[in-house]
Amino acid sequence: MRPRETRRGVIWLVLAAVLPLTAEGQDLIDRRQQARGSFLATPQGIYEHFCAHCHGDDATGGGRLWASELAPEPSSLVDTSLDGSALVSFITAGSAAAGRSNLCPPWGHTLPSTDINRLARYILSLRRAPASPAPGSSDQPRTNRFPWLLVTVLAGEVGLILRLRLRRKETANAIPEDPAVRG
């Protein structure tokens, strides 16, 4: 093995040993463990795990068996009038902070804000009558389309350029390897 390879190997080893001890490494491990709970991977999964007990799988409220005796009854989420940012702060700070009963707890210390945003978007998607966009607006479908073709072509170009540059580097490196020069 050449010395350069050995050094690289040692650096990897050290990284592997140190990573679990650093805050970032721990975060990475936590995220991996989170990923194992595949039921929390989608906003629907988060909803079903944390919210559906009270609000129901179909979000119509009522509490089912788990919370049917609560007063007031868990509210229906398909009829909610809250907009996106109000919903996010409602979930984060709980119902008491929004001036309602205290039965819906604050989830801000439990779920990361990205999850709360996704959850809010999911709940809004369950709404019975979509508030926006207005029916007949023609630009809606076009903006939703992701330019896959463009991305693929660009990725191909980048790959080609990188390969060419790498090959040029290799030929450049080959010159000092010449025995005459080394000697």
Add this chain to the structure above:
Amino acid sequence: MRITGASLILFLLPGLALQAAAQEADLFNPYERPRNGPPLTNVFRKVELNWLFKKLQDPRHHVSARMPQFALTDDEVWDVMAYLESIATPAPVAPVWPSWSGKTEDEMTDEEWDAMFEVQELGKVVWRQARCTICHSVTGPAGRIGGFVDLRVGGIDLDMAGTKLRRDWLYAWIQEPKAYFLNTLMPRYRLSGEDVKALVEYILRDDSFRTGTAPEPEPETVETWAALDHPTRVAAGKKLIETTRCVVCHVISGIEELLELPNREPVPSEGTFEYLAYDLRCLTCHSIEGRGGSYAPDLTTVGSRLHEEWIAGFLAAPDMVRPLSQQMPKFGLTSEEARVAASYLAEQRRDSTVPEALPTELLSTEWIERGRETFDVLGCVACHSIGEGAGGLVGPDLTALGERMRTGYMRHHPKHPHSVNNYSQEPDFGLSNEDADALAAYLATKHR
């Protein structure tokens, strides 16, 4: 940058120490078994022959089977069966069954039918109390139920059990599962002979266990069975089993030396928690130090959470804790066994970061009153009920929490609700130390 060997070792040391700590507990992990398929040495005692024939011919016939399709011809299947029959050992003494047990319902007299019905109803009770559906699934009138634990092995649905299994084998299996299959995940229930007989009757007669199509034996098949012990067939079957490498998954006597694996776990000595964990397969559902399943609560630090007396009482006669989750099976442990397990869990499975008990000054009326206010303000009743008041059923009832939980943990838990179960539905309220203390003082007092 130069990296010396010494600094490298310094970096690696903490990781190695963690590794060593993780290996400390010597508990049986049911998920680390050498072969995943059931042993086939005595399969002739276990299943009906037409079922075995169908299984070898088309392994996918069984709903949750993982056996690969070997595309054997009918003749080859007969050869394999001939070898399997030749290696079967004599059956243990069979229990005495009632006179009606072999009859179909149409053949019974009215008295026999009444007796059968009574036994079958008892079997249904045993089935429910043993919580068989935690691991096994069946397809009843309401659709598929059960099989909640991901056991990582196939073939544990009982859809066809009623048409597949033999009565004597099923009785012996429930009594002593490890006598047939040493590395099975099935726990050994402490059931009486009568209870086991009733359970067998229920499984063999109820429609839930007869969902799969039962292959009917054809006349020529019956003839072939009679001629199975022919030496050429036996030799051909052995050859086939060797070339198909059945022993990668199954123990088959006469062939297992092709792939020698440690098949015998060291059995812990009786009267220890390790033995109970081995015998009841606790770690199929529970986990300790990261080993085992994730279906039931983690037991790594259970000694800091629960009272020893409560654990002992619970193990001897499991009661409801979380009303709408699955309950722990009734294994029928003796009070001595329950005491052994409770003292191990209470003394060995501690977490030093959890306080032992509440300081006595917290049990004053002011703190308790403040705790009551905190409890009301946070809206805990959305999930928990306490005392006479109505509440949700998502979390455990907190009326007599002091009998179950140690007061020190009551103080720890509201501040760190996800320290034991990462996926607990309990929200983190970001409580102050004082609020957590007040809450603990309130919960530690009796409410009835």
